[in-house]
Amino acid sequence: MSTEEVNATTTTTNQDSSSNIKKKPKLRRYDSLDLESASVRGHQPHGSKKMSWPVILSLAFQSIGVIYGDIGTSPLYVYASTFSNGIKDNNDIIGVLSLIYYTITLMPLIKYVFIVLRANDNGNGGTFALYSLLCRNARVGLLPSQQAEDTEVSNYQLQLPSNRLGWSLKVRSALENSKFAKYVLLFVTMLATSLVIGDGVLTPSISVLSAVGGLKEASPVFTEGRVVWISVAILIMLFSVQRFGTDKVGYSFAPIISVWFSMNAGIGLYNFIKYDPTVIKAVNPWHIVQYFMRNGKEAWVSLGGVVLCITGTEALFADLGHFSVRSIQISMSMITYPAIILAYSGQASYLRLHPDEVSNTFYNAIPAPLYWPMFVIAVLAAIIASQAMISGTFSIIQQSLSLGCFPRVTVVHTSDKYEGQVYIPELNYIIMFACVCVTLAFRTTEKIGNAYGIAVVFAETITSSFMVLVMILIWKKHIIWIILYVVCIMSVELTYLSAVLYKFAHGGFLPIAFASVLMLVMFTWNYVYRKKYYYEMENKVSTETLREIAKQSNFCRIPGLAVFYSELVHGIPPIFEHYVGNVPALHSVLVFVSIKSLPISKVPPEERFLFRRVPPRDLHVFRCVVRYGYMDVRNEHEHFETMLIQRLQEFMRDDFWLHWDRNMKGELGDDRVELVEDEHENEDDFIRNGDDNEEVIRRKEEELLKEMEVVEKSGRAGVVHMMGESEVMAAKGASLGKRIVIDFGYNFLKRNLRQTHDKVFEIPRKRLLKVGMTYEL
Incomplete structure (x- = not known):
């Protein structure tokens, strides 16, 4: 129940109890805490409110500096990676430019900006968001936060069987009834996540190395070895400042990337006009066919270089939560897309007259007066591109952790202003070490490109596979549209994937190996996480057992409030029985707290806590679920135990009025309200024949105040966290x-x-008591 409802009920006067009760809002509650804990009544999808055009345009400008750094810096190395063995036929430049035109148009623009962004999960994107979206619309989840009771909650949007769903219903039923299919979905989600994290290792290496490579053209003093070591120094500096958070520079990235795009577009247009304007004929896709006819297998292998022109498009989807669909559509269509098209066209025009300079096309094509300004902007753009990818990697790990798919690493929220900006120290230094090793081992962008392509295309192909399921299960598109998507988008991606896998032995193994290690970590943690949760579900302490414990002669109560943390949502964990068996004493008030990560992006603060009373009433034992979405950021300025006590008192007022309303009616009066009878078994005197309603209300309010005073005194006596x-x-x-x-x-x-709950909720060490128990799974 919301705070407003509680306040409305508590302000009701006692002068005319009958009329007052009628004025109270309808109070509804499910008896299953596990069921209700999955429902967020006040939840509104992100972006559901209409934004004004000034806000949309502001977000569009901000998005330029956050999500386009990677795809914006790809002109640094695409031609060098594509023509790694040199240009054999001048017309091949036209064929490759045509490939670039249509690849950028099909993948980032049409697929992601105008199709995939619509499949957001309450305004948030990424692989886990797509998986969450599917789980909320079909029973395909394996995580403990998606149990059978959750399917009845409106937040999950599950649909009843209907003939009009046709073959969409058949596909959904097949997935829901196949445990193998559920494991495959979770496995593929983890794989895509691991590949994107692997992308976070390769992006800084290839971007910084490409930008710094301009020094070799400026002076012979800068040899390849020195360029590599300068790149390593920049990478170490980049990762060292991560702990300060991107909020320290805010959206100052946007002007830098805007200048980068402007200069690329301007130089591209200059080269296009000066050298060879006839490259415009690359808009004719027939040149792609001719390119393959001339080069055969070599043309197919070169696709591994062409595909680098769309690096960062997966991050574009993952960072959706910071902006809005319309703002990204505007910034991509109006700024990013034209700028990079002009940049590639200008380089192609230059190469038509200087085909022997393909190994460093970007810097060779820059007019002499603009060389050093462009070099400085290129290095800054490379750092920004790396920064965005690293931050995105941290956010992905946070989502994985919230859904029980990653170990509890330390997560530091670096911004109170911008949501989702997090820093993970352990992961930061692991990625830094991996980036340095990759840079020192590969030394050139061509070799890193072989590895880079696999991570990019594999992740995008998985996204397309999820999109097919979204079209079938959620959007229920006609089969013709789905076939069209598969033919025009997925077939192209699979072709690119086959090309990059050909380079597996030449560095392509690196992202696969890295993803395999991450997959092993994620699968191991998730497997035991689920096993442990279901073990606690099967062995939880029953109400009868709790009554027996309370009746024991050697059992005593001590002043204070104890908070007992557990993963279990519904019921009392078995470790509690183990505790009282060795320490036969309980504090005056005991609250069992469990953390539930919902497969939605955000939970409103007023819906964060959910309480239930554990009978008998005189024990003052409560269960509490603290609910978080996978994009929720904990407020550093609010004390967890203060909020807990405040919400508990609100619940007690709510609980009082709910049962008063129930007893006044003599029945529930609403089939949506189902209460556990033994929670209030001693309320025979609540309403008796001829009793004065006003006197009864006064007497019961006195009991409520006394009970709330017990909680208040217990809190002042001291809070112990078990x-x-x-x-x-x-x-x-x-x-x-x-x-x-x-x-x-x-x-x-x-x-x-391991990040324990004492760090998450800032629990003082002096008031923390840990209770150990062994589970045999």
């Missing part, structure tokens, strides 16, 4: 694979990469 530290091990008789995953893989990750 945290279950369960150790997991494979059960006796488990298979060898299961023992390896649980006993070695999971426990190794838990020991070395």
